[in-house]
Amino acid sequence: MLAATIRVAGDIDVAEECVQEAFSRALITWPKLGVPAKPGAWLTTVARRRAIDILRRQSAHDRLLTDVVHKDGEPEAITGGNPLIADDRLRLIFTCCHPSLSIETQVALTLRLLCGLTTAEVARAFLVSEPTMAARLTRAKKKIKTSNIPYRVPTQADLPERIEAVLAAVHLVFTTGHTAPSGAGLMRRDLVERSLELARMLRVLLANDAGVAGLLALIVLTDARHKTRTGPDGTLLLLSEQDRDQWDAKAIREGVGLVREALRQSPPGRFALMAAVAAVHAEASSWEETDWNQIIALYDLLLVSWPSPVVALNRAVALGIAQGPEVGLEALAQLAPESQLSDYNYLASARADFLRQLDRRDEARVAYLEALTQCENEVERAFLERRLAELDP
Amino acid sequence: MSEYLVLIYENEASWANADGETAGKMMAEHETFGKNNASKLRGGNALHPTSSATSLRRDASGKLLITDGAFAETKEALGGYYVIEAADLDEAIAIAGQVPAPFGGVEVRPIRVFD
Incomplete structure (x- = not known):
């Protein structure tokens, strides 16, 4: 509704005012005349008419600016049809x-x-x-x-x-x-839900875009595990400790379908590859059954198209799980000079975990302490503190 | 239509050290840019280096202080500009992206219009 009004008003502030006015008009008229059959369309129509009124009164200079905004549209045609509104939302997201x-x-x-x-x-x-x-x-x-x-x-x-x-x-x-x-919380559900909403909206607006399919797949597949990421007492549960029966099977089916579609683009996009990693986890019946070589191969592909130190870190962790903590430590050591990772707590905590598995307790202790200085999420901090305490027999 | 100022910021030392061939190539590139965008160009100039600049400010008592050098000392200094006309920022970026600036980059600023 706001998007549709912006297209007419050519100005976000004016459009916001028009929308607010439409709501206040509804508060006055609906109780008297009844709620219209399509309340949303009614509100949009009122807001856009108001925007047109304002436009007519604007100075010639301001109108020049707005001409650009709707030069390819027909601002007077208020159809209330969905395609128009979809177009407007798409325009708005590209502006934002x-x-x-x-x-x-x-x-x-x-x-x-x-x-x-x-x-x-x-x-x-x-x-x-x-x-x-x-x-x-x-x-x-x-x-x-x-x-x-x-x-x-x-x-x-x-x-x-x-x-x-x-x-x-x-x-x-x-x-x-x-x-x-x-x-205090591991997650911010409100933001996860907003991102899912936006990705679903993009999926409708850009139905044939493989990147959009990849991002939606990544969000759906990663979020399919959200109920099991913390225990009943709020403590962090690792992927290896989670009850996979509790994962959202419907979301996984949807996500896997989207990944297949996203991977058809050549070369596959960044989000499609990240979603493919999430799909390998989602489809593994247990931690032990996980196809780590497949995950490493996906990270290798990702490093070609998206050479980021965080991807390299993820690859190093997967390598350590597949081939043993010594190999993992070696791969992490090669990342250490990456300044972008210098205050990224997952580098220190990954090193700490490999050292713990090798029973190199003193070094593990230092690494956990380092991770703790960099981590500000309380659930993750509690996890690191528990691991640190477990080092002392 | 809006007007935009495209400010060319480049490392002056690189320019000073450039040989005749490089300088000639740059001139040719600016000429090509001008030809390709003739209908959009409203003006433009190259500036002498900041060593030729004089800055003026008034102190608290209102007295004019005249100092040698540019207003702000930066590694990349304003070395020239174009005034372009464009439908919107996307078009302005498309034009400004063709401005040759091998020793730095350009900044795009919308020109303010007063009623």
Whole structure:
């Protein structure tokens, strides 16, 4: 609804006001005249009409700006049909995730304008104060307006890169929710659900895009395990300790189907490969039955298309599980100079775990302590502290 | 249509050390850029290095202070600019991306219009 109104208004602030006005009008008229047959369409129509009124009154200069926004549309045609609204949402997400905005700003705008979170809720997602987030959003909207960031689907030539930017923003929402960077809970379910919602929306809007299928698969498959990631007392459970019968079988079926589709693109995209790793875990009947060589091969492919130190770390861990802790330690040692990983607690905790398996207790103790200084999630901290305590017989 | 200023920031030392062949190639590249985007160009200039710059500020009492050098000392300095016309930021980026700047990069800024 907001998206549809922005297309008419050509300005996010004006559109937000129009939508609010439509809601207040509904509060007045619906009790008197009854709720219309299609309340959503009614609200959108009212908001867009209001936007058109405002447009008509705007100065010639402002109208120049908005011309760009709906030059390829027919702003007066209020059909309320779904295709139009779908188009508008797609335009809006490409505006929110424009590469000229920082990734944090992209995510904040997406949560605010596409997920409909309030400014206070977006502020909570970023662990900043509401005035700070309000200022950030205002700055972003101002930049969209002054630099004339277009409100449309990018040209065919730019599309692959721009879709990748959108996927990166949605993925960041998911990873932030999947393991909260700090705080009392392991997960932030609200953010996971928003990311799933966005990925499903993209799947509808960009039905033939393999990258979108890959990201949705990754989220669905990873999240299929969410109920078993902590025990009844809230402690962290490793993949090897989780009750696989409790995994969401329906989600796994859906995810595996999506992975197959996503992997048909050649070369396979980053999210498709990550989802394929999640699928190998999801389909293994037990930790012992997991096809680690398949996982290593997938990480090898991922390193070609997406050479990131985090991927290399994941590969090293898989290698250590498949070929023994000594091999794993050796692979981790080769990563140590990577400055990007220097304060990434999973490097120290992976090293600690291999050292623990080799009974090199003093070194393991140092590594656990190092991981603890870098970890701010309380559930993960409790896990590391338990492991550290177990080192002393 | 909006106007954008494309600021070319480059390492001045690299320019100073460039040989005649490199400098000639750069001039040719700017000419090609100009020809390819003639309908979008509203102006542009190359600047002398920051060693030729003079900065002016007023102190607390309002007295004009004249100092030698650029306003801000940075490794990459403003060395030239284009004024372009574009439908939106995407088009501006598409044009600015063709500006030759081998020793640095460019910054795109929308030009403000006052009523």
